[in-house]
Amino acid sequence: MNGIPRYNPAQIEPKWQKHWDETGVLNASNDHTMPKFYPLIEFPYPSGAGLHVGHPRSNTAMDIIARKRRMEGYNVLFPIGYDAFGLPTENYAIKNHVHPAQVTQQNIDHFRQQLKRLGFSFDYTREDNTTDPKYYKWTQWIFLKLFEKGLAYKSEMPINWCPSCKCGLANEEVVGGVCERCGSEVVRKVKSQWMLKITDYAQKLLDGLDTVDFIEKVKVQQRNWIGRSEGAEVDFTLTSGDKLRVYTTRPDTLFGATYMVISPEHPLIENRRSLIANYEAVAAYREAAARKSDFERTELNKDKTGVRIEGIRAINPVTGTEIPVWVSDYVLMGYGTGAIMAVPAHDERDWAFAKTFGIPMIEVVAGGNIEEAAYTDIQDGVMVNSGFLNGMKVAEAKKSIIEWLTEKGLGEKKVNFKLRDWVFSRQRYWGEPIPLVKCEKCGWVAVPYEQLPVTLPAVEHYEPTDDGESPLSVMTDWVNTTCPHCGAPAKRETDTMPQWAGSSWYFLRYIDPHNDTELAAMDELKYWLPVDWYNGGMEHTTLHLLYSRFWHKFLYDIGAVPTPEPYQKRTSHGMILGENGEKMSKSRGNVINPDDVVDELGADAFRLYEMFMGAFDQAIPWSTESARGCRRFLDRTWRLMEMMTDEEGVSADLKCDVHTAIKKVGEDYERMKYNTAIAAMMSLLNRFYEKGSVTRGEMKIFIQLLNPVAPHITEEMNELCGFGGELVRKPWPEYDPAALVRDTVEVALQICGKVRGRMNVPADLTRENAEAFFMAQDEVKKLVGDKPVRKFIFVPGRLVNIVV
RNA sequence: GCUGAUGUGGUGGAAUGGCAGACACCGGGGACUUAAAAUCCCCUGCCCUCACCGGCGUGCGGGUUCGAGUCCCGCCAUCAGCACCA
Numbered sequence: 001m002n003g004i005p006r007y008n009p010a011q012i013e014p015k016w017q018k019h020w021d022e023t024g025v026l027n028a029s030n031d032h033t034m035p036k037f038y039p040l041i042e043f044p045y046p047s048g049a050g051l052h053v054g055h056p057r058s059n060t061a062m063d064i065i066a067r068k069r070r071m072e073g074y075n076v077l078f079p080i081g082y083d084a085f086g087l088p089t090e091n092y093a094i095k096n097h098v099h100p101a102q103v104t105q106q107n108i109d110h111f112r113q114q115l116k117r118l119g120f121s122f123d124y125t126r127e128d129n130t131t132d133p134k135y136y137k138w139t140q141w142i143f144l145k146l147f148e149k150g151l152a153y154k155s156e157m158p159i160n161w162c163p164s165c166k167c168g169l170a171n172e173e174v175v176g177g178v179c180e181r182c183g184s185e186v187v188r189k190v191k192s193q194w195m196l197k198i199t200d201y202a203q204k205l206l207d208g209l210d211t212v213d214f215i216e217k218v219k220v221q222q223r224n225w226i227g228r229s230e231g232a233e234v235d236f237t238l239t240s241g242d243k244l245r246v247y248t249t250r251p252d253t254l255f256g257a258t259y260m261v262i263s264p265e266h267p268l269i270e271n272r273r274s275l276i277a278n279y280e281a282v283a284a285y286r287e288a289a290a291r292k293s294d295f296e297r298t299e300l301n302k303d304k305t306g307v308r309i310e311g312i313r314a315i316n317p318v319t320g321t322e323i324p325v326w327v328s329d330y331v332l333m334g335y336g337t338g339a340i341m342a343v344p345a346h347d348e349r350d351w352a353f354a355k356t357f358g359i360p361m362i363e364v365v366a367g368g369n370i371e372e373a374a375y376t377d378i379q380d381g382v383m384v385n386s387g388f389l390n391g392m393k394v395a396e397a398k399k400s401i402i403e404w405l406t407e408k409g410l411g412e413k414k415v416n417f418k419l420r421d422w423v424f425s426r427q428r429y430w431g432e433p434i435p436l437v438k439c440e441k442c443g444w445v446a447v448p449y450e451q452l453p454v455t456l457p458a459v460e461h462y463e464p465t466d467d468g469e470s471p472l473s474v475m476t477d478w479v480n481t482t483c484p485h486c487g488a489p490a491k492r493e494t495d496t497m498p499q500w501a502g503s504s505w506y507f508l509r510y511i512d513p514h515n516d517t518e519l520a521a522m523d524e525l526k527y528w529l530p531v532d533w534y535n536g537g538m539e540h541t542t543l544h545l546l547y548s549r550f551w552h553k554f555l556y557d558i559g560a561v562p563t564p565e566p567y568q569k570r571t572s573h574g575m576i577l578g579e580n581g582e583k584m585s586k587s588r589g590n591v592i593n594p595d596d597v598v599d600e601l602g603a604d605a606f607r608l609y610e611m612f613m614g615a616f617d618q619a620i621p622w623s624t625e626s627a628r629g630c631r632r633f634l635d636r637t638w639r640l641m642e643m644m645t646d647e648e649g650v651s652a653d654l655k656c657d658v659h660t661a662i663k664k665v666g667e668d669y670e671r672m673k674y675n676t677a678i679a680a681m682m683s684l685l686n687r688f689y690e691k692g693s694v695t696r697g698e699m700k701i702f703i704q705l706l707n708p709v710a711p712h713i714t715e716e717m718n719e720l721c722g723f724g725g726e727l728v729r730k731p732w733p734e735y736d737p738a739a740l741v742r743d744t745v746e747v748a749l750q751i752c753g754k755v756r757g758r759m760n761v762p763a764d765l766t767r768e769n770a771e772a773f774f775m776a777q778d779e780v781k782k783l784v785g786d787k788p789v790r791k792f793i794f795v796p797g798r799l800v801n802i803v804v
Numbered sequence: 805g806c807u808g809a810u811g812u813g814g815u816g817g818a819a820u821g822g823c824a825g826a827c828a829c830c831g832g833g834g835a836c837u838u839a840a841a842a843u844c845c846c847c848u849g850c851c852c853u854c855a856c857c858g859g860c861g862u863g864c865g866g867g868u869u870c871g872a873g874u875c876c877c878g879c880c881a882u883c884a885g886c887a888c889c890a
Binding site (some may be wrong): 220248261329334336339342347440539541542614619622626629632633636637676745747749751798 | 806809815842886
């Protein structure tokens with residue numbers, strides 16, 4: 001071919017992006033007779049800094065799958081939107097005295113332009129924006145449904161409070177004792193907060209995991225976070241006459257309980273203050289514990305501390321023995337009953353505590369050495385020193401003791417979860433208003449559905465007030481309203497929702513984004529749900545992913561969505577680190593700007609590099625040098641046009657290479673092994689170069705395989721070569737299994753497991769006739785000599801190993 | 805501390821128990837060029853050697869196997885998550 005222009009991504013990339021925009025060829029179709037495919041990436045938070053190189057990693061990966069599915073004949077919905085409520089925008093607004101909505105709009109426009117520059121095949125006609133009143137109308141609608149069903153409640157409780165953000169945080173948002181967003185130390189503060197009862201769904205969230213194809217580590221993390229444990233609650237009688245209820249996962253060790261521990265916040269201390277001889281010491285300990293943040297209380301607690309309560313003792317219900325009661329901060333009020341029975345012989349924490357304070361131990365499960373360490377094995381141990389449980393295995397003993405306790409009315413079987421309810425109020429401006437009204441007479445009343453959305457009023461200042469109330473609280477015109485119930489004067493809720501609200505259901509809105517009368521139409525939901533493949537970061541496993549599963553299950557229960565789970569498959573990408581191997585951040589000065597990379601190398605090379613840089617699920621440092629290598633590959637691909645022949649088919653000598661590549665690339669895309677898929681295409685390209693020519697037939701296949709990763713260059717080549725049509729509309733190539741086999745294969749020749757040579761042998765050589773074949777070869781005779789052959793191993797296509 | 809993941813050339817990384825280092829990056833050499841860039845070709849794990857031959861090599865120590873980067877046992881290191889969950 002003559003007159004081939006230079007490869008110029010700056011010219012061809014905008015050309016094809018414009019073409020896709022104008023034709024809408026990548027958009028989802030309304031044709032419900034087609035098989036559907038719904039891939040999803042986590043919609044970005046449109047920060048002022050613009051796109052990060054991390055975004056395109058996930059986006060390109062799913063774009064490859066989306067583009068391949070279109071070629072396979074699916075109706076693909078690959079949507080994009082913006083999770084735009086949130087603190088950075090609000091903080092920017094506070095600092096610069098601009099309305100957050102204005103900042104948000106600018107940022108979204110910038111993001112969209114950056115995303116389009118990278119050639120992602122999103123359907124931009126279905127964009128979500130969580131800050132759009134048409135969108136958050138339905139976020140509020142879902143909240144009201146939760147409120148209606150009793151799953152939203154107000155609670156006066158100690159919450160995590162960030163003094164810097166002046167904002168309450170969910171437990172899940174506190175990372176290592178500091179605020180996840182700003183890094184300030186989190187303190188405790190009592191505040192009346194809206195809570196969502198995610199704990200009501202703990203079992204359903206757990207069971208649902210068995211029905212979906214999430215990668216195993218995501219399932220493990222969610223299971224651990226939900227933290228189901230089976231055990232029993234047992235009542236101990238105290239010498240004060242009270243009953244002290246404990247939760248234990250090891251009721252089988254009840255005979256070994258030699259003391260009890262209550263949390264410093266346990267009500268018993270105040271209720272029986274007069275009976276506690278050393279109340280002063282206990283109160284002092286409690287104050288010390290309260291001063292510690294959760295972080296200190298746990299982190300600094302390598303050595304166990306505690307105070308023994310003088311004046312109250314407990315009676316072990318099975319042995320009748322009197323045992324002491326201690327106060328220690330290793331027992332938390334927020335889990336179980338805030339009190340435990342301590343079995344130092346068979347629990348590591350109890351063991352450490354008992355050692356520190358010289359408390360006796362009783363071995364009740366034989367098999368370990370309790371002088372050395374607590375014996376916690378629950379498989380092989382056999383009960384001893386345990387009355388009627390003696391001789392039983394742990395599992396059996398557990399069952400028996402629970403039956404016994406239930407019969408005697410001393411306790412019962414109990415399932416506990418670590419999962420805690422979701423703190424849903426924020427004292428901030430830039431969030432969805434909570435659509436509730438407080439009436440003196442009627443209490444909390446829902447704003448009627450037909451009045452939604454409750455929109456954010458314009459305010460003068462976006463800062464939370466000094467007492468920590470939302471900026472909305474000073475908007476008296478907005479706050480003062482009437483009760484929808486009785487018409488009396490009433491006040492609006494001024495707290496707003498957390499950022500997690502809008503992101504908990506955004507994938508539903510994509511399905512029917514312009515619907516004014518419903519969240520989304522049921523026939524559309526039935527066609528598109530569930531999301532077939534959702535890729536995102538591991539950091540969202542226990543926050544966003546769990547919250548959105550909770551909301552979805554709730555919506556399923558009220559009949560608003562047709563599937564019990566939102567996402568069928570969940571995969572996860574690794575982080576992109578800076579060139580120095582550290583996390584990319586402004587403060588470290590190692591941030592790579594995607595725009596700069598596209599300017600220098602083009603979007604296709606950028607996409608290619610992000611997929612080639614290493615294993616998709618692992619953290620990889622960025623390397624601009626390596627990225628240039630990917631551009632080199634595209635330059636070489638482009639120059640294939642100079643060596644293209646008029647032949648239509650695949651040449652005989654490359655038939656095997658081409659079909660092997662079709663198989664490998666297709667399978668590797670599906671397994672998210674993008675790096676080896678690209679390596680296979682590089683190898684094939686090298687074969688074309690070795691040969692010095694490529695046929696039209698080979699070229700068609702090659703650019704089709706490469707198209708999902710590098711869509712612009714391949715479309716341009718398709719056009720320049722005069723192949724007709726567009727790659728996005730062409731079918732994905734199929735391989736011919738017969739073409740994969742070669743006539744001869746090279747095998748390794750091993751003597752006693754050491755490689756001594758290589759040989760070409762017929763590919764159809766079988767195990768049966770291999771020994772005769774090899775022993776007749778001169779090369780083999782030379783290596784073996786006259787030593788007797790003790791063993792002969794032949795692995796077809798791989799190697800032969802002769803043991804002498 | 806617990807849990808999980810990872811550990812392979814100068815670098816990023818390949819490798820259903822079967823030829824370790826695919827594919828790239830960096831580096832070196834050559835061709836082309838007045839020259840440079842670009843491009844093309846060759847070399848590139850380490851040691852010994854002019855070269856051949858050979859030896860050593862997947863964090864460390866054992867084991868299973870004809871054969872181990874891969875499986876088992878015990879360590880070490882790094883990273884991530886969790887923070888005493890009874």
